[in-house]
Structures are given as structure tokens and as C-alpha cells.
Amino acid sequence: MxxxxxxxxxxxxxxxxxxxxxxxxxxxxxxxxxxxxxxxxxxxxxxxxxxxxxxxxxxxxxxxxxxxxxxxxxxxxxxxxxxxxxxxxxxxxxxxxxxxxxxxxxxxxxxxxxxxxxxxxxxxxxxxxxxxxxxxxxxxxQVLNSKPEALLRQAQDGEQSRTINSKQTSNLKVQNSKQFEKLDISKLNIVSNLEFRISNLLPAIALLVSGGHTELVLIKDMFDYEIIGQTLDDAAGEAFDKVASLLGLEYPGGPAISALAEEFVKNSKSQTPRPPSTWHVGQVNSKQIKSLKLQTSNLELASNLEFRTSSFKLPRPMLKSGDLNFSFSGLKTAVVNLVKQLESNRDGISSQTHLGGGGAKRDLLRGEKQAIAYEFQEAVAEVLVEKSYQAYQKLSTMNYKLSTILLTGGVSANKRLRQSFKERFGDKLLISPVExxxxxxxxxxxxxxxxxxxxxxxxxxxxxxxxxxxxxxxxxxxxxxxxxxxxxxxxxxxxxxxxx
Structure with a gap:
């Protein structure tokens, strides 16, 4: 009916x-x-x-x-x-x-x-x-709205048989793709069966990442949740906003950071040469910059190239903490220190200066902002992906047969984060539509x-x-x-x- x-x-x-x-x-x-x-x-x-x-x-x-x-x-x-x-x-x-x-x-x-x-x-x-x-x-x-035949064809192809949790299909066992061809979907009468769709989705892990929240949630069943990890200080989206402010970018910071990071990647593909890949935060100095000879009088271009291709390694906080919690305040502080260091490096890199508490300071160049934005975004994405993977591994050892990894919240619109999750979790991943x-x-x-x-x-x-x-x-x-x-x-x- x-x-x-x-x-x-x-x-x-x-x-x-x-x-x-x-x-x-x-x-x-x-x-x-x-x-x-x-x-x-x-x-x-x-x-x-x-x-x-x-x-x-x-x-x-x-x-x-x-x-x-x-x-x-x-x-x-x-x-x-x-x-x-x-x-x-x-x-x-x-x-x-x-x-x-x-x-x-x-x-x-x-x-x-x-x-x-x-x-x-x-x-x-x-x-x-x-x-x-x-x-x-x-x-x-997107899965809850899927038609049953589509869900059946997504079921464990080539794996062990799995009983579909549905009153109408309580005796049905799907073993592999060959059996799909023999199924008469029209006779299953499961088009309106919500339980069937849920059985193909849960249990699941959700990473909720936004301006106010960064949480890993275990979804045991429909409306049955348990928080298994969360930020101890700043949310990821909040960190994006604060770092954007440090770089002189407009609110909200997420899209601005992402745009700068994309500029960094684009410019890195089109420009050479590469300086030593082992340079880290705190190691770049005026001598190294001056030694980068590009046969050009454009000092800003030389500086941009150096910062585009050197490795400014920001920390990846709490990756080895042994729990599933997050922390982004230390990452933000690392960016603060890096910006201060770059601003105080005034040996012929830019004629734009202003007076600050520690004497003359220069403004950050566009290339420097691109490099910082790129490395910061990479750090956040790596932490979020790895912590989610740790949660997946931990729960798998606790006899949770996880079907799905969910990525959702405002920060999940970030292109790099979406790409990183797709690379790690593949077909198990569901991401909120951007809209x-x-x-x-x-x-x-x-x-x-x-x-x-x-x-x-x-x-x-x-x-x-x-x-x-x-x-x-x-x-x-x-x-x-x-x-x-x-x-x-x-x-x-x-x-x-x-x-x-």
C-alpha cells in the first residue's frame, strides 16, 4: 500500500x-x-x-x-x-x-x-x-534514498555471504555479482523498506568537522550515537579562520586558505628550480634565500619560488596520542611563530616594511602566504584522515563490522580534504553534497x-x-x-x- x-x-x-x-x-x-x-x-x-x-x-x-x-x-x-x-x-x-x-x-x-x-x-x-x-x-x-536494486548491486561483491536485514528478504543471501544477475528485483518488494537501506549503511563512523565542532561519532544504529573522539581545544574550522586572519585574509577563512593553497599547487607545477627539500620551519634564512640564483632581478619572484617549493613542515598534532581526540591550537601557534619569523626576516626580500613591537617588520609576500596556506591545509587534512582511519581500525578490532565512513560538516566542503578521504577510504566513504x-x-x-x-x-x-x-x-x-x-x-x- x-x-x-x-x-x-x-x-x-x-x-x-x-x-x-x-x-x-x-x-x-x-x-x-x-x-x-x-x-x-x-x-x-x-x-x-x-x-x-x-x-x-x-x-x-x-x-x-x-x-x-x-x-x-x-x-x-x-x-x-x-x-x-x-x-x-x-x-x-x-x-x-x-x-x-x-x-x-x-x-x-x-x-x-x-x-x-x-x-x-x-x-x-x-x-x-x-x-x-x-x-x-x-x-x-544519498544511500537512504537509493533504490533497492542499486544497493543490492553495491553489496559485498566477491566477499562472504551476507544476510540482508529485512523482513521481506530475511532468507535472501547475496554472495557475489553473478547472483545479482539472477535476482528478480521486482519480486522483492523492498522499495519502501527503510530497514533494508539502513542495513547497508550502518554501523558507521562519522567525522563531523565544522567551525564549532570536530568530532568522531560511532553510529551504532539509526539515532544511536556515541562520541568516540573530539577536539580538546579549537575546532578545525575555527583554526582555518584564525590562520586566515594571521595571513590577512577575509572571514570565513576556509575558502580563502583553500584558494591560496590551490595557487601554491598551480605555481609549483609551472616553476623551477627546487631548493633543498629538507628545509623546515625555523631553518630558512636570508643566506639560503640569497643563494637561490634565478638570473632575475625580480626579488619577489625569487622569494615566491623558494617558498613554493621548500618544505615548511608544520606539526601534525596528536597523531600518536593513542586516543581519537584532536587538537588544533598547537598547529595554530606554529603558524603564528612562522609568520613572526618571516616578518622579521628583512634582508632584502621586500621593500614593504612597517614598525612593530620588535622593530622593523616586512609584510608577507603572496608566495609566502601561499606556502603557509598549503602546508596548514595539508596538516589539517592529514590529521583528520589519519584519526578517522585509526578510529576505523580500532573499532574493527572490537567486532564492529563498519559499513561506511561519513564525512560531513562545513569543513567537509574543502576540496583537499574530500580528495584525501576518497584516497584513503574509497567506496566506503560517503560525503555530504557541497550544498x-x-x-x-x-x-x-x-x-x-x-x-x-x-x-x-x-x-x-x-x-x-x-x-x-x-x-x-x-x-x-x-x-x-x-x-x-x-x-x-x-x-x-x-x-x-x-x-x-
């Missing part, structure tokens, strides 16, 4: 993106619209997110963003868009989903307040979603869809005991939401059980 189509309005406001999305489907969700209002230009002024500024920007953007996300559905239903989009479309929404943490308290409250008001006004179920769980579903979605890497309501709606389907809405224990919900717990637990300011009705206290 055909399942009823489910339509969810999802809201995300955990940091500096205001987003709303419509997710629709019967068995597999489809993101019908995913509107994001970014605050990047606003936070470039301060070089980072200011919580108070972010919260105020959310207040201004939340309603227009929701209206934009609902506009295609209004046109589909009524043939045109009106100035009463929310009022017209809300009756056709089955549930409201909203990010409840972790995140900035002020930013979270804007989304939660709005979602609760809409849920109360429309008499709709309200689905609280953990922000990190949303990132996980962004990476898993779902950053904060967005689409991923929140995906997680809400499956929670709604599995009927575990408002199940506190699964997330709160596993994910570390920071900042949001005290305030979301204590606030009584008053709808009087949102609707012309008498004041009503509403508590859809959102505390975690």
Missing part, C-alpha cells in the same frame, strides 16, 4: 545562517526548497561571528526566509504567490522541525520561538533536531523526516546522552514561550517538551 506523503517545514538558526526548507516524500525525503540567508558579509567586519549581532540578524531574516521556502509550494497549490504565504500554506504542512542545539543561544532561540509559534498556530507536531544529527543525515541521504555541507535547514528536515517515520519524536535519551548539547540546555529548559507578541490572541503558555 502506498504510504502517505509527508511534508515538513524545517528551520535552522544555530549560528550565522538563517535557513528554512521544505522536505517532502512518502518513504524517502526530497528537499523541495532550501533557502539560506547568510550573514557572512555582516561578520566580515569583525572577522568572526558576534553572537548578539547574529541573533538580531536572525530576527530580521527568519520570516522572509520561511516565506521564500514556502513560495514554490504555494504556487504549486494555488497557482500563484500571495502576500499571505505562511497563512495559506501552513495547513498543508504535516510537521515543523527546528534545530535545538548545539549552537549560539540567542540564534537558537529565534528559530525555536518561530517554530513553536507556527506549530501552535497550525496545530502541527514539533520535531526538535540536534544540529549535528542533521549533518549526519546530510551525508547518509549541504554548511548550516542549512534541508539537513534538519532530513533528520526530522526519519525521526517522524520512526515515531521517536521528542525522545530525549537518544541524543542528549550521546551528543554533547552545549549552551542550549539551560535556557531552553527554563523559558516559557509566550505567543501574544506573534498572534493577536490572548497570551498562551506553550511547552511542546523541547528541553533536552
Amino acid at each position: 502506498k504510504q502517505k506523503n509527508l511534508r515538513i517545514l524545517a528551520i535552522e538558526s544555530s549560528c550565522d545562517e538563517t535557513s528554512a526548507a521544505i522536505i517532502e516524500g512518502s518513504d524517502s525525503p526530497v528537499i523541495k526548497s532550501n533557502i539560506i540567508a547568510s550573514q557572512i558579509d555582516l561578520h566580515k567586519i569583525t572577522g568572526g561571528v558576534v553572537p548578539e549581532v547574529a541573533a538580531r540578524a536572525h530576527c530580521e531574516a527568519i520570516i522572509p526566509v520561511i516565506e521564500q521556502s514556502l513560495a514554490p509550494l504555494e504556487i504549486e497549490l494555488f497557482g500563484k504567490k500571495s502576500d499571505q504565504t505562511i497563512r495559506n500554506v501552513l495547513p498543508y504542512i504535516d510537521a515543523i522541525a527546528v534545530t535545538v542545539g548545539p549552537g549560539l543561544v540567542g540564534s537558537l532561540l529565534v528559530g525555536v520561538e518561530t517554530a513553536k509559534a507556527l506549530a501552535f498556530a497550525g496545530g502541527k507536531p514539533l520535531i526538535p533536531v540536534n544540529h549535528l544529527e542533521g549533518h549526519i543525515f546530510a551525508a547518509m541521504q 549541504l555541507c554548511g548550516d542549512n535547514a534541508g539537513m534538519i528536515g532530513l533528520a526530522a523526516f526519519y525521526r517522524y517515520k520512526k515515531q521517536i519524536i521528542n525522545n530525549k535519551s537518544q541524543i542528549s546522552n550521546k551528543f554533547q548539547i552545549q549552551n542550549s540546555k539551560p535556557i531552553l529548559k527554563s523559558i516559557i514561550y509566550n505567543l501574544k507578541s506573534a498572534f493577536p490572541w490572548k497570551a498562551v503558555d506553550v511547552d511542546p517538551n523541547l528541553e533536552l
